[in-house]
Amino acid sequence: xxxxxxxxxxxxxxxxxxxxxxxxxxxxxxxxxxxxxxxxxxxxxxxxxxxxxxxxxxxxxxxxxxxxxxxxxxxxxxxxxxxxxxxxxxxxxxxxxxxxxxxxxxxxxxxxxxxxxxxxxxxxxxxxxxxxxxxxxxxxxxxxxxxxxxxxxxxxxxxxxxxxxxxxxxxxxxxxxxxxxxxxxxxxxxxxxxxxxxxxxxxxxxxxxxxxxxxxxxxxxxxxxxxxxxxxxxxxxxxxxxxxxxxxxxxxxxxxxxxxxxxxxxxxxxxxxxxxxxxxxxxxxxxxxxxxxxxxxxxxxxxxxxxxxxxxxxxxxxxxxxxxxxxxxxxxxxxxxxxxxxxxxxxxxxxxxxxxxxxxxxxxxxxxxxxxxxxxxxxxxxx
Numbered sequence: 001x002x003x004x005x006x007x008x009x010x011x012x013x014x015x016x017x018x019x020x021x022x023x024x025x026x027x028x029x030x031x032x033x034x035x036x037x038x039x040x041x042x043x044x045x046x047x048x049x050x051x052x053x054x055x056x057x058x059x060x061x062x063x064x065x066x067x068x069x070x071x072x073x074x075x076x077x078x079x080x081x082x083x084x085x086x087x088x089x090x091x092x093x094x095x096x097x098x099x100x101x102x103x104x105x106x107x108x109x110x111x112x113x114x115x116x117x118x119x120x121x122x123x124x125x126x127x128x129x130x131x132x133x134x135x136x137x138x139x140x141x142x143x144x145x146x147x148x149x150x151x152x153x154x155x156x157x158x159x160x161x162x163x164x165x166x167x168x169x170x171x172x173x174x175x176x177x178x179x180x181x182x183x184x185x186x187x188x189x190x191x192x193x194x195x196x197x198x199x200x201x202x203x204x205x206x207x208x209x210x211x212x213x214x215x216x217x218x219x220x221x222x223x224x225x226x227x228x229x230x231x232x233x234x235x236x237x238x239x240x241x242x243x244x245x246x247x248x249x250x251x252x253x254x255x256x257x258x259x260x261x262x263x264x265x266x267x268x269x270x271x272x273x274x275x276x277x278x279x280x281x282x283x284x285x286x287x288x289x290x291x292x293x294x295x296x297x298x299x300x301x302x303x304x305x306x307x308x309x310x311x312x313x314x315x316x317x318x319x320x321x322x323x324x325x326x327x328x329x330x331x332x333x334x335x336x337x338x339x340x341x342x343x344x345x346x347x348x349x350x351x352x353x354x355x356x357x358x359x360x361x362x363x364x365x366x367x368x369x370x371x372x373x374x375x376x377x378x379x380x381x382x383x
Contacts, residue, residue, distance in 0.1 A: 024093030028067040030079065034102040035063035038082035042067045045076040045284050047218045053077065074115060075215050076181045084291045084327045088123065090115035090181040115179040122173055122182065126189070127371060129166055134373045136162070138380065167195060171202050180210040184219050188285060193350065197227050245347050247367060251276065251358050252346050256310065256333035259320055264333050266308060267362065273305045273382060274358040275374075278349055280312040281322030286353040289370055290326040296374050297330060303382050304360070306330060312352060314338045357381075 030040070037058050044051045054067045067079070071093050079098070080086040087098060087108055092115060100108035106124055110117045140159055143152065173186035183206050190196050196203070203223055210216045245251060255265040266276065277293060279286035297307055311334035313319035323332055335341050343349065347356070357366040357377060366377050 024070065026069060026071050026091060026093050027095045028079070028089075028098060029096070030063075030065050030067070030098045032063045032081075032100050032102050035065075036082045036102070040065050040067070040082075041080045042069070043078050043080060045078060045288075046215065047222060047284065049282050050284065050287055058082075073213055073215075074179060074181045076185055078288070084294050086288075086291060088116075088119060088185075088288075089113070090119045090179050090185075115182060118177065118179060119182050119185065122186070126166075126169070129169070130370075131372045131376070133159075133162060133166060134376055138376070167192070171199050174202055174206065180206070180213040180216045183210070184215050187219065193226055196223060245356060245364055245367070247364050249364055250362050251356060251364050253362075254343050254346060256335050256343070258331060258333050259316070259323075264308070264331060269306060269308060269331075270362050271304075271360050273300075273360060273378070274362075275305075275307045275369075276310060276356045276358065277307055278310050278312065278343070278347070278352050278354045280352060281318040282313070283352050287322065287326060289353050290328065292371055292374060294327050294329075296378055299375070300378050300382055301330075305378065305382055308333065310334065310341075310343055311336075312338055312341055312344070312349075 028042070035058055037060075039055055039057055041055045042053045044053050054069045056065050056067060058065050071091055074090060074092045077089045077091045078086045079089065081102070083102070085102060085105060087100070087105060089096075089098075090113070092113065094112060096113040096116065097111045098108060098116075099111075106127065108120055110120055136159055140152075140155055143155075167190060170186045170189050174183040177183050177186070187196065187203070187206075203220055206216050207220050251266060253265060253267045255263050258264050266274070275293070275296075279290075281287075293307065297305075307330040309323075309328060309330060309332040311319050311332060313322075313334055313336055316336060319332075319334060319336070322328075335343075347354075353370070355367065355369055355374075356364050357369060359365050359381070365381065369377050
């Protein structure tokens with residue numbers, strides 16, 4: 001099945017019937033320590049694209065800047081900096097202050113915007129939980145085969161329950177928050193389309209609570225399309241999903257053109273650890289994740305590691321623009337055929353971003369490494 005992507009891609013409040021949807025002017029006063037000189041860009045994140053709303057230039061070491069504009073209703077935005085790092089915002093009309101340190105963006109302080117403060121806290125919480133789960137998975141995996149199943153299996157079941165609880169926390173956030181942008185962000189982090197469809201009541205509740213919010217409507221429309229697509233796929237093919245590439249298998253080889261038209265084969269990168277990164281310029285979660293991938297690349301590119309970006313774009317200009325904007329300095333390929341790309345069925349891709357980490361022999365040793373999980377895995381395998 002295709003098109004599990006729902007995002008624009010990582011709650012203590014009870015929801016009212018209609019969250020903030022204020023229309024009007026906004027102003028963001030920012031000040032960051034260690035802020036590199038150069039542009040600061042404010043971008044609106046939607047389910048289909050990334051739109052520049054305002055920009056400014058930081059010209060001195062004070063780290064101060066101001067962004068202004070009009071906001072039609074509450075939405076998801078990001079402030080993107082010269083070094084590729086960014087801060088997510090749930091932006092309403094009004095004045096907001098954002099203070100922090102570029103070396104510790106997880107500790108950003110937000111005043112004047114309760115929705116953004118809630119979003120930042122949620123992101124911090126899920127990042128900590130994700131790191132803890134990844135570490136627990138790694139430890140349990142290393143013990144597999146060294147203990148009897150009577151001991152291993154209960155630990156595995158316990159870990160699987162924690163993973164399930166972690167996934168449910170995204171739906172809990174969507175139910176509890178009174179901010180439509182944060183509800184959409186929470187649902188967008190759920191990678192499993194089946195789980196999203198299974199939580200119909202949560203999705204229906206968003207439509208009732210935020211009936212006029214365009215971002216919510218766009219997401220619910222995508223989910224309805226996803227459900228119809230699944231039903232058609234099930235009728236046509238007995239409900240079976242394409243077989244995904246499994247860990248331990250050799251990664252299927254493919255050959256696609258790079259931006260200059262040169263054909264590049266995955267097999268030509270044998271001898272290195274390779275992250276095969278499936279993404280697209282129009283994919284919000286992919287663009288959100290790119291700074292993490294950039295950071296990992298620069299940290300390990302001199303240690304027998306590289307990346308092959310495989311884009312599901314439709315137009316070359318937007319593909320190249322995104323590569324430049326996000327600072328993706330590794331090799332890229334695409335046949336520009338969107339979900340009809342030859343690599344989609346080959347790898348069983350049903351959502352992006354999706355990635356596979358290959359060892360120097362071309363075998364898959366990990367998949368879907370996002371955020372801190374990518375860096376943790378590279379640290380583990382690359383000495």
